[in-house]
Amino acid sequence: MKKIALAVGLVSLSIIAFAQKSSTDSIAEYRQMLQDGNPADLFEAKGEGLWTQKRGPKNASLEKCDLGKGPGVFKGVWVELPRFFADTGRVQDLESRLLTCMQELQGFDAQEIANTPFGRGEQSNVTALATWIAAESKGMKLNLPQAHIEERKMYEVGKRLFFMRGGSHDFACATCHAQDDKRIRLQDLPNITKNPGAGNGFGAWPAYRVSNGQMWGAQLRLNDCYRQQRFPYPIFGSDATIALGVYMGVNGKGGATVAPAIKR
Amino acid sequence: MADPMRIRAQAAGDKATIRVLMSHEMESGQRKDGNGKTIPAWHIQDVTATLNGKTVMTAEWGPAVSKNPFLQFTIKGAKAGDKVGITWKDNKGDTRSDEATVT
């Protein structure tokens, strides 16, 4: 009698254990298995090559590009962006700063690249460069500067944009990203108003999206957010996108980064 | 020539683990575009791995392999300093070869 009771007990325990593994757990497991062999590596390799390659009308490389820590410095710059740049008098994020360097050093037309759709022409090169530069800060903690008044103003603007409701559906960023433990369908949503959500969210892009096989920088991630919020199109490298980057990055201060990450 | 592969080759004991990331669209030939036309198949068909010039693995891939494929396998007897070569050929006749040294 005892033996049967024990066997029944074990069987029911294993049934409970099986039922406990939720859909979100299984998806997390699947993503963990994909970490090795992240196709973002391919874009990283491409970006690394583009940094030193002489290109554009001026036939120059990007090796003198100042991304915030001095000309040519690429290690550790990504965790301090967006930040204020004296030469342009603007707070800039990585992708808009790359456009500045591609124009000033290589002679490309920054406006033209900004107007090029994602994934085409020089835009795909910007994405590759952004992927590589993010990788050069891999594992470092977010540490955006707020010393300059322009940086602090942009944080405040970013906060207002984050909570602004609009579009046909009255969505704000905050509608989905201002509470803990929320998800859309089975996609977990980081709470971007504070850590760890802000660090996890902001610190994961650029990322490779398995579902469409595309490499997405932070600009494209924000672009698609706004599209699904039913807003009009955010211009590439616009102040609104940069302000949001400041808001998210400052909220994520001290958070460890995982970019370039792999996503669904 | 197509975009380069990323190859990592690590020796542990009497074998080496090879990890390869290939850059390829891998169009299955079964998808249709917005106008209903079938997107033509464009994918890797043959993969060859060599160790110091000698073929150690061959593979035939079909439409089920996904975009930017990741391949992992082990080579018995490979040690640090050996050269691993990977070559792929697709159904359009395009090909790519890359090499890495086992660490």
Added chain:
Amino acid sequence: MQSKFLLPLAAAAVCFLTACSTPLPSSADLDKLTKEIIARSFRAQGQAQLDRVNPDEDNLLCAQADQSGTTIDEKLAAAIEARNMQTIKPPADGKFLGDYKEGEKIAQSGSGKTWTDKADAANGGNCYNCHQISKEELSYGNLGPSLYNYGKMRGVANPNSAESKPIVEYTWGKINNPRAYNACSSMPRFGHKGVLTEMQIKHLMALLLDPASPVNK
């Protein structure tokens, strides 16, 4: 000079050079700056025109409350709810329920109203993004409460009866304009903002209230 003065002095020097001692503009000025930035940061694309970044009074008030982390003032909330209540019209033919099978399709569809969607195509309700609805569909969000057994839990045995009328009318109003009941609800105003047609909303009503709907099984 004593060493304990050197560090704050150095910091002050850095501050002076990097403009960190400059005080932040007033909140009103920052609101103005935000508006200017919005004006130059978006462009019309597809069916998404720039009026979509020109929020109405309801959205302005709710955003302000959210931003400050406080609940919106009672009087303002009541005014928002009254404004939105006025937009709700009963169905033209007096019939509130449609086909629950169509309702399930509408609840599953997330398309419509983005700049990649055609303006004249049928929009989806996107309901499963935020709500659990049927028992079978495991892929549901949790931004909104579960709607499983919606009609059953509220004792709606016959949606056409007099006793079910309050629930039926509330549900109709809620889908058409949730801000009539909850001033700063996160839920879209499907009827009022023209996201769903009257017929589509009737199908959703059936999904939730028809005793034959899988939601109520």
